[in-house]
Amino acid sequence: MSHTFDTTDLAQCPFMPVFGAPALSMERGQGTELWDTDGKRYLDFLSGIAVTSLGHANPVIADAISRQASTLLHVSNFFANPQATAAAVKVNELLQEATGHPGQLFFTNSGAESNECALKLARKWGGRGRHTVVSAFGSFHGRTLATLAATGQPSKHEPFAPMPDGFKHVAWGDLDAVRTAVDPSVAAVIIEPIQGEGGVNPAPAGYLQGIRDLCDEVGALMIVDEIQTGFARTGRWFGFEIDGVRPDVVTLAKAMGNGMPVGACWARTDVAAVFEPGDHGSTYSGTALATAAVSAVVDEMRRLDAPAMATTKGARLTDLLLSLPQVESVRGAGLILGAQLADGIDAPTVYRRLIETGLICNAVNASTLRLLPPLTVRDDELVEAVGLIGDALAEVAR
Ligand code: PLP
Numbered sequence: 001m002s003h004t005f006d007t008t009d010l011a012q013c014p015f016m017p018v019f020g021a022p023a024l025s026m027e028r029g030q031g032t033e034l035w036d037t038d039g040k041r042y043l044d045f046l047s048g049i050a051v052t053s054l055g056h057a058n059p060v061i062a063d064a065i066s067r068q069a070s071t072l073l074h075v076s077n078f079f080a081n082p083q084a085t086a087a088a089v090k091v092n093e094l095l096q097e098a099t100g101h102p103g104q105l106f107f108t109n110s111g112a113e114s115n116e117c118a119l120k121l122a123r124k125w126g127g128r129g130r131h132t133v134v135s136a137f138g139s140f141h142g143r144t145l146a147t148l149a150a151t152g153q154p155s156k157h158e159p160f161a162p163m164p165d166g167f168k169h170v171a172w173g174d175l176d177a178v179r180t181a182v183d184p185s186v187a188a189v190i191i192e193p194i195q196g197e198g199g200v201n202p203a204p205a206g207y208l209q210g211i212r213d214l215c216d217e218v219g220a221l222m223i224v225d226e227i228q229t230g231f232a233r234t235g236r237w238f239g240f241e242i243d244g245v246r247p248d249v250v251t252l253a254k255a256m257g258n259g260m261p262v263g264a265c266w267a268r269t270d271v272a273a274v275f276e277p278g279d280h281g282s283t284y285s286g287t288a289l290a291t292a293a294v295s296a297v298v299d300e301m302r303r304l305d306a307p308a309m310a311t312t313k314g315a316r317l318t319d320l321l322l323s324l325p326q327v328e329s330v331r332g333a334g335l336i337l338g339a340q341l342a343d344g345i346d347a348p349t350v351y352r353r354l355i356e357t358g359l360i361c362n363a364v365n366a367s368t369l370r371l372l373p374p375l376t377v378r379d380d381e382l383v384e385a386v387g388l389i390g391d392a393l394a395e396v397a398r
Contacts, residue, residue, distance in 0.1 A: 024355070029056025032374055032381045034360065043385050045361040045373040050196065050228045050336065053255040054300055055374040061258045064296035065289065074287045084286035087294035091252070094298065095266050098238050099246045104272040107286035107294075108263040111227035111253035112142025117265035117280055118190065118223045118249050119146050123166075124274045125221055126187025133223075134181045134189045136172040138198035141190060141225055150190055152198075172201060175210040182214045188221040188249070189214070193239030196228035199365045200331055200338025208243040215248075221271060223249040227263065228336065231255035231297070232306035232375060235314060235334030242333060260293035301375075309375045310334030313382065317371065320386040326393035335377075339369045339389075345396055353392040359385050 010017040025037045032055060034042045047053060054061060068083060075081055088105055096102050108114045123131045135141065137152035148156060149163040152172070157163050168186075170177035172195065182189065189211050195201040208224075215222040224247040229239035233255060240247055248271050253263030284290070300306075314334040321327050321339050329340045341347055347363035354361060364370040369389070373381070 031055040031057075032377050040358070042355075042358045042360050043373075043381055043388070045359060045371050045377075045385050047372050047374050048259060049254070049362075050233055050372045051254045051257075052259050053231060053233060053306070053375045054258045054297065054304075055376040056259075058258060058300070058376075060300045061260075061293055061296045064292045065260065068289050068292035072288045074284070074289065076283075077281065077285060081286070081288045081291075083288040083295060084291040087291035087298070088286070090295055090298040091256075091264060091266065094237055095250055098236075098241055099250075099268070101246065101248075101268040103266050103268050105264045105266040106275075106280060107291065108253065108265065108282060109261050109284050109290075110142075111225075111251065111263050112144045112147045113282065114227060114251035114253050114263040114265045115141045115147045115150065115190070115223075115225060116144050118188075118251050118267075119150065120280055121249060121265065121267060121271065121275060122188035122221050122223065124279065125271060130185055130187050131166045132168055132186045133166060134168045134170060134178065134186055136191060136195070137169050138172045138195050138201065139169075139190075139192055139225075140195070140197035172198070173204045173207055175207060175214075178211055178214055182218055182220060184218055186218060186220045188223050190223040190225055192225045193229050193242060194234065194332060194336055196336065196370075197364065199368055200336060200370055202331060202333060203243065205243070208240060208245045212245045212247075221248045223247065223251065225251050227251055227253045232301055232310050233334055233336050233372070234332075235307050235311035237307055239333070256297060257290060257293045258297050260290050262290035262294055304376075306375050307334070313373075313375070313377055313379075316379065317373070317382050317386070320382060321371075321389070324386070324390045324393055326397050335371070335373055335375055337371045338364060339371065341367050341369065341393070342397070345393065349396050350389075350392050353396060354388060357388050357392060359388040359392075361385075361389075 013021040027037045028035045034044045106117050135150045139152040141147045141150040149167040152169040168181050170181045224240045226238050230252050249267045318330045321330050326342045327339045328342050331338045351363040362370050
């Protein structure tokens with residue numbers, strides 16, 4: 001059976017055509033490396049979009065998952081299970097260290113569900129008449145109807161109009177725009193510390209603190225979406241730490257399971273307390289299998305000092321990228337980096353060339369390559385990847 005599909009004939013593909021038809025099929029991974037079904041090797045500088053931060057087939061995570069798979073996968077939420085409890089305590093500890101607040105979490109299966117939970121929590125917190133959520137243009141918060149409504153990309157709303165109401169969008173990075181939007185009808189502001197899908201756009205200095213102050217003035221919640229930036233990716237455990245702010249609600253997913261589908265919505269205990277039994281739920285919230293992976297990820301990231309790894313390797317990757325004549329600047333933090341290409345160099349063309357030569361990253365817009373290697377990436381892999389990028393850029397520039 002063929003594992004890839006004729007990209008010009010979507011009807012022949014067994015998947016709904018939302019991702020186009022995948023032109024490559026990946027079979028195996030190890031650390032930073034991936035092999036496709038034809039046996040071709042790639043360096044993975046995308047990590048499944050900031051997911052496999054501890055590398056593919058990480059033996060510690062694989063062992064935790066396989067041991068749990070033969071012990072207990074799942075019980076209903078009528079019962080606790082030791083893995084979910086242990087993982088919740090570990091994640092709550094990380095967030096208490098980062099925010100200074102004790103808190104509680106709800107486990108989800110994806111980033112969108114983490115944000116969906118946060119949006120419901122904000123509406124319950126706000127009460128009738130105070131349910132508006134403010135977010136930034138260019139943001140990405142998910143694909144469910146409510147998280148799509150929060151996502152500040154009108155072109156993604158258009159095919160599914162009308163959107164659920166109660167969402168306002170403001171210009172990214174503009175504190176005055178947030179000040180105008182945050183009126184007494186606002187229950188929460190949801191913000192990414194670095195817009196990932198929006199093009200690797202770090203929050204300007206003081207922006208997050210300004211939002212914190214505005215939320216405090218009107219009694220609105222500050223929700224930070226750490227789905228792409230959380231779990232050490234930025235060189236801090238959470239991206240909001242770069243600005244030293246203390247959010248009320250934090251949403252998580254992606255690297256939290258290193259590929260096991262799992263996320264969480266965390267809130268300060270007094271905020272979480274507005275939820276009552278029956279207000280929210282999910283059959284798969286906190287399965288033993290997924291949360292065994294979460295515990296192993298947190299333990300392994302602490303053991304490795306993952307934030308320090310992201311900082312050191314991010315600085316090295318930035319230097320290497322800036323040595324390329326066609327890279328104008330590099331933005332981001334730690335190992336979430338956007339290489340801004342010189343005028344006239346088309347990032348999607350470079351991306352396609354890199355796939356041919358064996359490097360996976362992505363063109364997050366027409367002129368930016370986004371690099372999200374695993375935090376465990378080796379120095380020789382950084383050098384090899386930037387060598388491939390240099391060759392591709394030189395070729396496309398010609
Ligand atoms: N929020 C942010 C910041 C994201 O980057 C993403 C995914 O890219 C999401 C939410 C949605 O997560 P998921 O695709 O797991 O639903």
